[in-house]
Amino acid sequence: MIFEQIATGGCQSYLVGCSETSAAALIDPEISQIDHYIALAARDGLRIRYLIDTHTHADHFSATRQLARQLGVPVVMHQASSAPFVDMRIGDGEMIIVGKLRLRAIHTPGHTHDSMCLRVEDRLFTGDTLLIGATGRTDLPSGDPEALYDSLFHRILRLDPDLKVFPAHDYKGRQSSTIGQEIATNPRLQTRERAAFVEMMRNLNLSMPTHVTEALRTNMSGGKSVAQLLAEAAACVPFMSLEVLKSHIEATQDDLIVLDVRERDAYESGHIPGARVLPRGQLELRGQPGAS
Numbered sequence: 001m002i003f004e005q006i007a008t009g010g011c012q013s014y015l016v017g018c019s020e021t022s023a024a025a026l027i028d029p030e031i032s033q034i035d036h037y038i039a040l041a042a043r044d045g046l047r048i049r050y051l052i053d054t055h056t057h058a059d060h061f062s063a064t065r066q067l068a069r070q071l072g073v074p075v076v077m078h079q080a081s082s083a084p085f086v087d088m089r090i091g092d093g094e095m096i097i098v099g100k101l102r103l104r105a106i107h108t109p110g111h112t113h114d115s116m117c118l119r120v121e122d123r124l125f126t127g128d129t130l131l132i133g134a135t136g137r138t139d140l141p142s143g144d145p146e147a148l149y150d151s152l153f154h155r156i157l158r159l160d161p162d163l164k165v166f167p168a169h170d171y172k173g174r175q176s177s178t179i180g181q182e183i184a185t186n187p188r189l190q191t192r193e194r195a196a197f198v199e200m201m202r203n204l205n206l207s208m209p210t211h212v213t214e215a216l217r218t219n220m221s222g223g224k225s226v227a228q229l230l231a232e233a234a235a236c237v238p239f240m241s242l243e244v245l246k247s248h249i250e251a252t253q254d255d256l257i258v259l260d261v262r263e264r265d266a267y268e269s270g271h272i273p274g275a276r277v278l279p280r281g282q283l284e285l286r287g288q289p290g291a292s
């Protein structure tokens, strides 16, 4: 097996390739690393055949949709995923065949209802179901602590203790663990009684991930993030700083229109010296009173 682990902040992605056939699958790719994944696959002589999200991510932007367009390969998620751009929806026990490798899906709802773990040879890609020293949270949309309890204690923790655990997140720079290590040392797994576990998960009081609404919107719809939209706009629309705008206003005679499309709070507090800035929907041509 050819194996690459790519960290993006706390997010972990995995490139898993068959050394005999050069076929590969990319698990949980992140949008800012697209060129990196393609370069790694090229360096290792791999052809990416599948793009897999272990679940609907709420804390970062998935690259599956964009890579699928770019490479012409299918996006794979669990069948509970509602994302319309998913090409292959797999169920519990089904396999993704990647050359001579077999990636077996284990449906593990709890962190999200569409969460799945993927087992291949001696490795288990646990998504956000089981993290190193933690578990996925259950307070985001479709999260369910009761389901997470079943997924962990009745499924994942009953697997081979030597199975290596590769999660979708780690914020401390750790790369992997094993099922046995997690059973022995993971603080959340020491609460083994169902009601106590559920109570613990319901009272974690974690702060919301940054960009959670935008991440869910883009990852569930296949739409573009604000950063992508701005990057695309910047490629074809000249941007100017407020200083440059000010100098244009001072140097020109009523031939410049400024239309403020920011949210209300922003345009009420914002100020462009020398220009009359109009809120969204109230375009007025300077020098042409009454025009709107």
Ligand SMILES: [Fe+2]
Binding pocket: 055, 056, 057, 058, 059, 111, 128, 136
């Ligand atoms: Fe997640």
